[in-house]
Amino acid sequence: MSFDRMSQLFVRTLRENPADAEVPSHTWLVRGGYIRRAAPGIYSWLPLGLKVLAKIEAIVREEIEAIGAQEVHFPALLPREPYEATGRWDDYGPSLFRLHDRKGGDYLLAPTHEEMFTLLVKDLYSSYKDLPLVLYQVQTKYRDEARPRAGILRGREFIMKDSYSFDVDDEGLARAYDRHREAYIRIMERLGLEFVIVKAMSGAMGGSLSEEFLAIAPNGEDTFARSPGGYAANVEAVTIPVAQPVDASDVPAPTTIHTPGAATIATLVDAVNDVNPRPDRPWSGSDTLKNVVFMVKSPDGTRSPLIVGLPGDREVDGKRLEAALFPDEAEPFADADFAAHPELVKGYIGPVRLDGKKAVAFLGEKSETKLRYLVDPRVVEGTSWVTGSNAPDEHLVNVVIGRDVTPDGFIDVAEIREGDPAPDGSGPLTLDRGVEMGHVFQLGKKYAEALGLKVLDRNGKLVTVTMGSYGFGVSRAVAMVAEATCDDRGLAWPRQVAPYDAIIVIAGKGEDVVAEATRIATELDAAGAAIVLDDRTVSPGVNFADAELIGFPTSVIVGRGLADGVVEVRDRAAGTSAHVPVAEAVSVILAAIHGDSEELDLP
């Protein structure tokens, strides 16, 4: 092995930002010559990018093999049948790349390989003595994202480490889960990423206990909630407890109020304070019951209306709704849908109508409209609401849940707000953003049951195996480490993932400059450091700008200082610089590479 030369390295830095860049890591990885876009959400990896990817992959492998995981590799191109057996062929909807082979057989590009892992273990194992087992893969996965974004942060072809644990009982699963959780903590720490572990939804995967490792990032796609008392959850996973029933025995029967033009919560609040003021305090949005209609599409394509009732001062959170309905999907209730349902009066929908003075349930599967009606966990038995009357320009007051109408159940999809109480009573929530790097969860028996993975237990009885699933975004980690460390001049890799340990810049034309730079590169290379020598005949300004853009942790400038017997050593991340006697250069740089020096505040 030998050091590399910049003049021969397949890298060209770019001056222009890519037109589609939304986040800094995307900009700098493209401009620094790490990745290039091949199609929306699909990227080619250049030599620099592959080096960072390999280093991150090695860290992930080390930690996951340290807990006893054994590597396997599955095809990316797979037949439909196993995914049909678990329902995921349909559940994945348009996110699944599907294709036919030359004989017309149905195939897919695997988004994840639960089915294959389960079937493989079923193929080879048959006894409790074979377990526990942890298998893993590091592979390219495919997901036809509706909105691929942010370069390799959310692509359609990406690299994941996925491991799966197989155990005979819940205790075994809990042990495997804990071991993976610890391994993921070590991985995030080694990558230098600030992170939080939050309760998560399990999405398409099924299963129960589930946590996400989020890298904290202000431009992250995921929002999570934390409390001072230690509660932490992805907002999709925040579970608002169902409130205690309220005594409504002294609430009068519903009556109609005239609210012409009050088709929004704000205008309704004004109207009800105007025509029906109450003595103790004014009406507010939280006294109103907002009823939002969606069209719900199931994976098989059938569509049916769903009405969500929630306090008027809250909006439905799209992501929480998506998570709650999965694998069904919610679509807006279109004008055509309203036209097909004349009983739903836009802006005046409510769960009850008055027949003379008698309250009649209007929403709910057992009501006269038979329309499905789910309510927020705060809309419990005995609560009383101002809400739509199902007639234009009129609302009802004193509609009491349980007395006047019985919803079909609860749906926990209202937005979470800063200051909301944590569900576990641990204090008010704050909201922050992050990027999901890892996901650990106890899948349980969903896949084992669907695919018949059973083993004989100690007593000779067949028991269904219980599984855990543990994913980590390897290519995403390249972007995330870049995102967390870059600045306005480019990338600033932490040493453990940098493509090279140092660049030695020939910043002058003298023979002695070339000779000295080459000697330093040679000696560092011999000492095991990954070195690139910038031997290009360009202006020093270009050398320096490229070194900063590409993000070498250490730059060594061999140039005019040589006359005074020194070279300049720059630390990219710290932004520091030191002049080092030529004779000490190699040892100083090695100390920096190995983290033995204090930010180069040296002679």
Place this chain on the structure above:
Amino acid sequence: MSFDRMSQLFVRTLRENPADAEVPSHTWLVRGGYIRRAAPGIYSWLPLGLKVLAKIEAIVREEIEAIGAQEVHFPALLPREPYEATGRWDDYGPSLFRLHDRKGGDYLLAPTHEEMFTLLVKDLYSSYKDLPLVLYQVQTKYRDEARPRAGILRGREFIMKDSYSFDVDDEGLARAYDRHREAYIRIMERLGLEFVIVKAMSGAMGGSLSEEFLAIAPNGEDTFARSPGGYAANVEAVTIPVAQPVDASDVPAPTTIHTPGAATIATLVDAVNDVNPRPDRPWSGSDTLKNVVFMVKSPDGTRSPLIVGLPGDREVDGKRLEAALFPDEAEPFADADFAAHPELVKGYIGPVRLDGKKAVAFLGEKSETKLRYLVDPRVVEGTSWVTGSNAPDEHLVNVVIGRDVTPDGFIDVAEIREGDPAPDGSGPLTLDRGVEMGHVFQLGKKYAEALGLKVLDRNGKLVTVTMGSYGFGVSRAVAMVAEATCDDRGLAWPRQVAPYDAIIVIAGKGEDVVAEATRIATELDAAGAAIVLDDRTVSPGVNFADAELIGFPTSVIVGRGLADGVVEVRDRAAGTSAHVPVAEAVSVILAAIHGDSEELDLP
């Protein structure tokens, strides 16, 4: 790191041969727990298989990086456009996996990445100073084979190393080609594969000079021809020189002979010897001109007949025909086709018909039928033939090429036979079989021209870059090394690619046996050897059979011999065994692993 334990290794050997196994490597790789079939031609890799794959991949990478290649990684899922620009979207026909994304865009699973390499270099490079350049990838590729076979030997999802050279001139290309050729020789030698380098066709790739590295294998798919004088070519690439024209001035005009029922060459030869004997020697098959009709389908789907004229004693070689017509494909001329072409009389087709006594050209684009007519290089001007008359039960004699009919050109698709002269005059050919492991060839400017890859030369003029392409079958090499080394008991890996260096078998129940085996495993592991300890509680017969089936190069049996102070050391490939004093065991095994001992004929 530590040694592995067989009781925990994710491997189960199988007793039954897989139903679809056609070659021994397939059988043993499945039975030994290396791979498992997921779909036709699509395999999962188990831990043992991945270890062998990684070792072979490392050898290939080492040799290819030693000649200066830099690694990149392209998406497997690619948009149609670049492949449209080079014509390969169509040329690949049904072998290309095609799919749509959720927006209806056309995508493919890349069978090779010429377009992407070319576009990437075009994106980043612009000057002759940037060249030469060699890039490579080690990636999963996709080809929808009509007949996937032999396990991972010819799969539909497989792993290739592909490199590409970029040069400004032919000399540069020749240098890059030679360097790759040398690297491939080293790779084949390091893998221990017996091989031959043969002239090759370039297939779908375009280009000119092209050689294949074939691993010699009696059940190989490729047939190659060799001469004592050093000629070697894939039969598809054997080029029969066009024969010298013959003086036909004394050949009489064609005449009709009656040959009732003589619709085959054999019956024709009998008939012509019977009704029209010649004085000097009997007529033979080589005096007859056989005319075979095919329907040729072009990639755009259009179909047109092609008639191939060749000496009657030779058959058309399907693979040579396929190679000659590519990207068009030949199909048999069906009964319906004959019905649509009543001018073609099955069994009596010939290039000439007699109009009274006048010979009229019947085949050829300028003839009255306008049917395309190509002939074997032996069917040259002045040669005289017995051939069909285009009327039932009649043939013509004395049909002279150039005088009575002028074919549209030559097509070199007749079978090559043992004993045929080598085209370069280096002696008679022998035929053998092999498996293509590598392919080096000078692509030239085909892709650079199609995609506009030009650089400024020394004089500031734009010149088109010339490219070389160098593929190597990495996953195929796993199968081929297995195929070349296995026997009737299983696999017998050469040490350089074996999944482990040795297995230490606990062949007894005493505590001392377990302790001694564990000590040996621990010490070998500490010395850097990859060791598995067979700690299973099964009968020694099962241990030994598994060790042979899986193919560990060295097995160490710790058992009854321990009472006499010895362990048994077996060499899988050599089939030898030695009893070694316990105290010397570790050093003897390490010597074996490092190849320092002579097949264990030790104390």
